[in-house]
Amino acid sequence: MSRSYFHLHLVSDSTGETLINVGRAAAAQYEGVSAIEHVYPLVRSRAQLERVISEIQAAPGLVLYTLVDQELIARLDEACRETGSPTLNVLQPVHALLRSYLGADSTARPGAQHMLNAEYFKRIDAMNFTLAHDDGNLPPDIDEADVVLVGVSRTSKTPTSIYLANRGLKTANFPLVPSMPLPPALAATRKALIVGLIASPERIVHIRQNRLLSLKADDNSMYVDRSAVADEVAASRKLCAKHRWPTIDVTRRSIEETAAAILDLYREHRLKFIAT
Structure with a gap:
């Protein structure tokens, strides 16, 4: 069986572990298809994001991200639309469900799950x-x-x-x-x-x-x-x-x-x- 490949860009303001696990778990369900992973951890500034965008422009593909800064999210979505690269904020559906259930808004804290507790x-x-x-x-x-x-x-x-x-x-x-x-x-x-x-x-x-x-x-x-x-x-x-x-x-x-x-x-x- 011949194998096809696609570019998978994983953009995170933390370590990227969540995205890597989600991306690999989903991609593993498709036989004969392999993802070429591009992982960008700790993206927390506009300058860092612009470097990521240049990489996506050079190799368009799927873009998954776990960013909490709304300005960075808007800029990434805009750039990906221009290159025809579909994007998904992996945490957004979970945040929406939690917000609906808890009746409270989240606080944007990059890497909050890695606090020294x-x-x-x-x-x-x-x-x-x-x-x-x-x-x-x-x-x-x-x-x-x-x-x-x-x-x-x-x-x-x-x-x-x-x-x-x-x-x-x-x-x-x-x-x-x-x-x-x-x-x-x-x-x-x-x-x-x-x-x-x-x-x-x-x-x-x-x-x-x-x-x-x-x-x-x-x-x-x-x-x-x-x-x-x-x-x-x-x-x-x-x-x-x-x-x-x-x-x-x-x-x-x-x-x-x-x-x-x-x-x-x-x-x-x-x-x-x-x-x-």
Whole structure:
């Protein structure tokens, strides 16, 4: 199938994360079409906007924006009409709904969602904790962690841990190695949610082979042997079942999807823990 391309301009007075996520989520629904992204963060002055407009004029396409300054919005809309580039203020429909429901007008504050509040510092604390307790470095008191991820090598424990930390959860992860016994504290904890990450042996072998290739290491080992990996996965399933730890198959899941499933499990776990 031949693939077509279009220019997607994302203009933000903040970091641009909202626009990037919205643009990619929408574009992903169209097969055979790819967006050439042009991201312009922290656009807060007329001079900055004029530079953006010159880029749009050079490569017309769709323009999504999250600006709150009405003068900048008017200028961008005018320039895009001249180039035939459709525009959409991504936050406008949400603001309209909130204004109607709350009966109040919003205050134009660029980047207001990134204020240095308690939630922000909670995420920083969680990130520091997670980085310090990666790949088997469990805290002395395991209940310092909100979540502990366990699984054989190459089941995305580290990137999932970092994603969860960015959502404010202190996350440790522990590799399951056939000859390595579990720390007694891990099996005994009740406060921390322990989740087993599993994947198909084929998927794990593929990732491990790529890993060894990047390291220019010998791939003639049990580490990438299909039968040995299948035994590892089976053993990890049995271990999680024994301890009644929930498992998530990450074979066809993105990091975001895995993290979303873990967040659901964590909410249920916290309710049960508080109830007891």
